[in-house]
Amino acid sequence: MAAKDEMPNPLLITGKAPDASLAVQLHPLVLLTISDYITRHTLRSQEGPIVGAVIGQQDGRHFTLEHAFQCRLAEQRGDVVLDSEWFTDRLEQYREVHKAPALDLVALFALGPVDGPQKVHLPVLKQVQHLTGNDGILLLLFHGELMDKLQGGKLPISLYESVRSEQEGGELRFREMSFEVETGEAEMIAVDTVAKGGSTAVAVQKADTTTTTAAASPEGSRTAKGKGKGKTRDKQEEEGELNTLSPEDDELIASLTAKSNAIKMLNDRINLIRSYLETVPSSQLTDASSTTPPSETTNHPVLRSINALLSRIPLLSPPVASIPTQPTTSDSNGHGTVHIQPPTSQPTINTKEALDVHLTSLLAALTRSVAEASAMGSKFHVVSRERENKARNDNFGGGGGGGNGGFPGGRGAGMMVGSFGDGEWSTLDASEQEL
Amino acid sequence: MDPQKAWEIENAVKLVDPTRDALYKYDSMEQKKITSDRPWRADVHHFKHVRISAVALIKMVMHARSGGEIEIMGLMLGYVEHETFIVTDALRLPVEGTETRVNAQSEADEYMVKYLERSRQAGQLENAVGWYHSHPGYGCWLSGIDVATQSTQQTFSDPFLAVVIDPHRTISAGKVEIGAFRTFPEGYKPEDFGSSAEGMAAVPMAKAADFGAHANRYYSLEVSHYKSTLDNKLLEALWNKYWVQTLASSPLFTNREYVTKQIEDLAAKTHVLQGNISSRSSLPPMGPSSRRKGGDEQMAKLVKAAEKIASEEKMGLMAAMVKEKVFAAGAPQVDAAAHAVAANGGDTQMADAKAA
Incomplete structure (x- = not known):
């Protein structure tokens, strides 16, 4: 993010950071904690500014911002500062439960205007830097005013590092830092779950999931209820008709929707690059035979990073069909960060994987068929027994043998499940391990 | 201020x-x-x-x-x-x-x-x-x-x-x-x-x-x-940042160990059920379905578990297929375009971007 230069802020140092190796990874939980705090603070009409701490890992110039918590504030000579005893204690509590990997204070968060840190932010930051003996504590500002005009994946926050300028008597000043959003696997799933259950749709979705779970509750519980509970069974079946999708189907649909959204997004980004390139005025850059020098407004860094991105593509996509690695720009401005996935790209593995999956589906289908056959067998047994009894009552032990004949059939089917299923599952098992 | x-x-x-x-x-x-x-x-x-x-x-x-x-x-x-x-x-x-x-x-x-x-x-x-x-x-x-x-x-x-x-x-x-x-x-x-x-x-x-x-x-x-x-x-706003991972993750690969364990477990259960059924079938048929019922229930559970594994696997495969179709299907064109870039320097940037 570039510094906003239309409104000069005396506390802000504009321009590039001298050391570009600085990397900050922000986790969504921090953002949501801040948002949670803001909402709670407001609805409970609590007083005072919103300030909190962010903990994470720091390794040289690499930061991760992973967790956040709100802070109790105090006033000191008219300045807002933290309640230092409270804060030390609280931080210790957080350290105690985040030992692997060990997290420590890396930043403070507060609300602030878009043009950067204000004088009011100074005392509290100085205090914390003093308390922790760490001059590298960052400042994260949440810009409430940006909330309604968020575009292109920009988050309403900025991150600043503090710099003690030597000439001006040790005054603290700030330099804006860029950051990227990073999510752990579990975090992503959790965030995704939260994001999907849209707040307007909460009620509907709740009803929906209950019906599906009820409809697809395991056959086991249904059979267990037996004949005495015919009513509940009918009800469940009714619901089943209303909503024919099993939870598995729902999951599948959800995961495909997520995929299609992601592809749309990728497409948007590519189109953005394309349309940007199309608007570049013709010059030497677009046509080698032309002698027109590129116009002064040409943004060379962007063009260069687009070029760099394109030249990496062939490295990442192997010539034959395979699970590809995936290049993409993470920033529309062309700060081309390329996400590369470790290559798993052997076509043979791919086919093997596919075969494995198909085998699993087949086995699942087989298991179901055999179970159904067995159920059929036992039902037939019941019927034939009834018939047998009836016949016996009618003519005292007449044709009993015929009725019994059906029974071993049922047994046989049951056994097949065991032997067949077992063997196949083990085979698959072996093939999985082989991979 | x-x-x-x-x-x-x-x-x-x-x-x-x-x-x-x-x-x-x-x-x-x-x-x-x-x-x-x-x-x-x-x-x-x-x-x-x-x-x-x-x-x-x-x-x-x-x-x-x-x-x-x-x-x-x-x-x-x-x-x-x-x-x-x-x-x-x-x-x-x-x-x-x-x-x-x-x-x-x-x-x-x-x-x-x-x-x-x-x-x-x-x-x-x-x-x-x-x-x-x-x-x-x-x-x-x-x-x-x-x-x-x-x-x-x-x-x-x-x-x-x-x-x-x-x-x-x-x-x-x-x-x-x-x-x-x-x-x-x-x-x-x-x-x-x-x-x-x-x-x-x-x-x-x-x-x-x-x-x-x-x-x-x-x-x-x-x-x-x-x-x-x-x-x-x-x-x-966040979704715009992390959609990349949706495309990049490959569940088949990351979950292999877990799936193998699940299958192992299922195989063991199947084995137990098989044992139950065969020992029962060696007995003379007696009594109504009271003993039978337990077996049916177990079997239904196995079916459920098997289908769960299968559907998770299917989802993983689909993820891989989507990725393949999106990124690898056009690989030859991309390759060609990229070589063109390499040959002609920066001139073909526009054409190349279109190809990509």
């Missing part, structure tokens, strides 16, 4: 929609009243729903995941409203669980008391309304020890709730595996036996005895989650 404005208090107010974010309010008077009325004493099934805030859910899932094979434990803050637990926040407890059980210790109690005191001083007035722990890889249900713990909590600090998260299944299924439970008082016999056992088709062999022994001691509550309007906007 004057101080009040610099802290942006007014802006914060604008971000909140009082009606839609009503769950974020807290009325300590009302809570006191509810706590003294104890409506849950009259009906063992009083509480039916749990609503978990976005932050609490994410914290719990991350904590569960961070434990790996070890069970972790923490507390939930919140309040109750009618028949619903509202969980507003979660905190970790410094308890080292073993791989199969987790139990609060006095050290954790001390931590908890101190933590809650500090929270209150900072304006989080909620009380603890429950505890959560993880069952890595064996599904969401309460073990014997869990039942005992929860039962004690319900006796001494009701309203209290037990939440179980399975981080392994969360990762493999791509959705949060979570269950919320309350125990019945000592001696209470639920009418509908096995109600809490629904969806428990996949309890592993090693745990099945423990699961079966206590399954009628508790019931499960319906879990949903909520988020604020501000969360909603932020999540929208």
Whole structure:
């Protein structure tokens, strides 16, 4: 993010950071904690500014911002500062439960205007830097005013590092830092779950999931209820008709929707690059035979990073069909960060994987068929027994043998499940391990 | 700029929609009243729903995941409203669980008391309304020890709730595996036996005895989650940042070990069932279906488990196929275009971008 230069802020140092190796990874939980705090603070009409701490890992110039918590504030000579005893204690509590990997204070968060840190932010930051003996504590500002005009994946926050300028008597000043959003696997799933259950749709979705779970509750519980509970069974079946999708189907649909959204997004980004390139005025850059020098407004860094991105593509996509690695720009401005996935790209593995999956589906289908056959067998047994009894009552032990004949059939089917299923599952098992 | 404005208090107010974010309010008077009325004493099934805030859910899932094979434990803050637990926040407890059980210790109690005191001083007035722990890889249900713990909590600090998260299944299924439970008082016999056992088709062999022994001691509550309007906007913006991972992840690859374990377990169960059936079929056919029924039920569970594995695998395969179609199908063209770039320098940038 570039510094906003239309409104000069005396506390802000504009321009590039001298050391570009600085990397900050922000986790969504921090953002949501801040948002949670803001909402709670407001609805409970609590007083005072919103300030909190962010903990994470720091390794040289690499930061991760992973967790956040709100802070109790105090006033000191008219300045807002933290309640230092409270804060030390609280931080210790957080350290105690985040030992692997060990997290420590890396930043403070507060609300602030878009043009950067204000004088009011100074005392509290100085205090914390003093308390922790760490001059590298960052400042994260949440810009409430940006909330309604968020575009292109920009988050309403900025991150600043503090710099003690030597000439001006040790005054603290700030330099804006860029950051990227990073999510752990579990975090992503959790965030995704939260994001999907849209707040307007909460009620509907709740009803929906209950019906599906009820409809697809395991056959086991249904059979267990037996004949005495015919009513509940009918009800469940009714619901089943209303909503024919099993939870598995729902999951599948959800995961495909997520995929299609992601592809749309990728497409948007590519189109953005394309349309940007199309608007570049013709010059030497677009046509080698032309002698027109590129116009002064040409943004060379962007063009260069687009070029760099394109030249990496062939490295990442192997010539034959395979699970590809995936290049993409993470920033529309062309700060081309390329996400590369470790290559798993052997076509043979791919086919093997596919075969494995198909085998699993087949086995699942087989298991179901055999179970159904067995159920059929036992039902037939019941019927034939009834018939047998009836016949016996009618003519005292007449044709009993015929009725019994059906029974071993049922047994046989049951056994097949065991032997067949077992063997196949083990085979698959072996093939999985082989991979 | 004057101080009040610099802290942006007014802006914060604008971000909140009082009606839609009503769950974020807290009325300590009302809570006191509810706590003294104890409506849950009259009906063992009083509480039916749990609503978990976005932050609490994410914290719990991350904590569960961070434990790996070890069970972790923490507390939930919140309040109750009618028949619903509202969980507003979660905190970790410094308890080292073993791989199969987790139990609060006095050290954790001390931590908890101190933590809650500090929270209150900072304006989080909620009380603890429950505890959560993880069952890595064996599904969401309460073990014997869990039942005992929860039962004690319900006796001494009701309203209290037990939440179980399975981080392994969360990762493999791509959705949060979570269950919320309350125990019945000592001696209470639920009418509908096995109600809490629904969806428990996949309890592993090693745990099945423990699961079966206590399954009628508790019931499960319906879990949903909520988020604020501000969360909603932020999540929208965030989605733009993390969609890449949706495309980049390859579940077939990352879950291989887990799936193999699942299949192993299923194979073992199938084997047991086979043994049961063959030993039974060697007996002369006698009695109606009473013994038969157990076998059918087991078989249905196996079917369920098999289908679950198959559908998860299918999803993984589809992810791989989508990736292949999107990124590898055009690989030759991309390759050609890239060579053109290499040959002609930067001239063909535009054409190349189109090809890509």
